[in-house]
Amino acid sequence: MEINPDLLKKYGAGTCTAEERQLVQKWLDEENTGADYGLMPGTEPEMEKTKLITAIDGHLAKKKRRFLFRPAAIAALWLVLTVTCFYIYDITVKTAKESATPEYRTVRVPNGKKISIVLPDGSKAYLNSGTTLTYPETFDGAERSLTLDGDAFFEVVKQDGKPFVVQTQDTRTDVLGTRFNQNSFKENEKTSLTVEQGKVMFTASDNPDTLILVANRRAIHQGGRMQVTETDEADDSSWKDGRLSFNHSTIAEMVPVLERWYDVRITVADPKLSTYKMRGKYENPPLRRVLEDLAYATDIKFSIAGKHVTIYP
Numbered sequence: 001m002e003i004n005p006d007l008l009k010k011y012g013a014g015t016c017t018a019e020e021r022q023l024v025q026k027w028l029d030e031e032n033t034g035a036d037y038g039l040m041p042g043t044e045p046e047m048e049k050t051k052l053i054t055a056i057d058g059h060l061a062k063k064k065r066r067f068l069f070r071p072a073a074i075a076a077l078w079l080v081l082t083v084t085c086f087y088i089y090d091i092t093v094k095t096a097k098e099s100a101t102p103e104y105r106t107v108r109v110p111n112g113k114k115i116s117i118v119l120p121d122g123s124k125a126y127l128n129s130g131t132t133l134t135y136p137e138t139f140d141g142a143e144r145s146l147t148l149d150g151d152a153f154f155e156v157v158k159q160d161g162k163p164f165v166v167q168t169q170d171t172r173t174d175v176l177g178t179r180f181n182q183n184s185f186k187e188n189e190k191t192s193l194t195v196e197q198g199k200v201m202f203t204a205s206d207n208p209d210t211l212i213l214v215a216n217r218r219a220i221h222q223g224g225r226m227q228v229t230e231t232d233e234a235d236d237s238s239w240k241d242g243r244l245s246f247n248h249s250t251i252a253e254m255v256p257v258l259e260r261w262y263d264v265r266i267t268v269a270d271p272k273l274s275t276y277k278m279r280g281k282y283e284n285p286p287l288r289r290v291l292e293d294l295a296y297a298t299d300i301k302f303s304i305a306g307k308h309v310t311i312y313p
Contacts, residue, residue, distance in 0.1 A: 106134045121144055126240040131148070144162060148168050149186055151184075156178050168191055174203075180198070188256070195216070246280050254294070255268065262287045291304075
C-alpha cells in the first residue's frame, strides 16, 4: 500500500482502517516525508485542509509533539498546504470556466458611415450611422440575443426553437426568421419597428401589450404607448441602400438623421423652425442639396461652416 492523496484524505476524515492509519502514522515519522502527490480529489478544499491539518496535528500531539520541528513533520504540513492549494486553484479554474459568461462583441458605427456584418448564426445586420450593436461571439444559449442602440436592418436566419431577440432600452423583439428594420436611438426615447418579411413579436417593459407584426406593418413605442400602422417598409430601410427618405418629417426629426448621415453638427437658431415639415427622397445626396430642398420647402435659410450647419429664419 502506498501513500497517496486519497489515503491522506481518509486519514484526515478519520475513516482509515487500522492498517491504513498505521501506515500514515509511520509515514509521518519518516524523514523523507513530503513527496508531491498532485491534486487532492473532493469538493470542499477548505474543509479538507482543516481536517488534514487537525488530524496530523493531533497525531503529533499524541507523540508529545516530538516531531514538531523535525523535517518530516514540517514536510508533511507543507504537503497538505501545497496539495490543498493546488486543489483549490484547480476548482477555481474549473468553476470559472463553467460559470464564465459569453464573450461579447460591440460594433460602433461612426457618424457618416454605414456597415454590414454577418452574425455568428449567419444572419446579416446592416448598421446605420451612429449605431451600436452588442452581441455574443457565439449563440450558445436558448436564444440569439443582441442589444441595439441605433438603426439596424436584420436578415435573420431561421433556427427552429431558438428565437432571434433584439433588445433596446425599453423594448424586446422576438423573431424566428424574417427581415425587419428597427430604429431605437436612446436620445430619441422612441423605438420604431418595421417588418419587411415574416412575423415578429414586439413588447415593451412599460406596456402590457404584446404586438404581433407582419409584413408592411410598423410598430412605434414612445412614452409608454405602443401603436401599429401600415407602412411602405422600403422607406424605413432605404438607408442601407444609400437612399435618404423623409415623409412629412419635421426639422426636429430631420436634424439627428442628417447629423449622423453626414457627420455634422446642426444648430436650429429659432426653436419655432423645429416644427416645419418636409417630404423628399434622395439617393446618395450631398448635404447641400438636401438643405437647399429644405430651404425651398419651408422657407428657411442655412449656412455651412466646415462640419457645422446653422438653420435660421
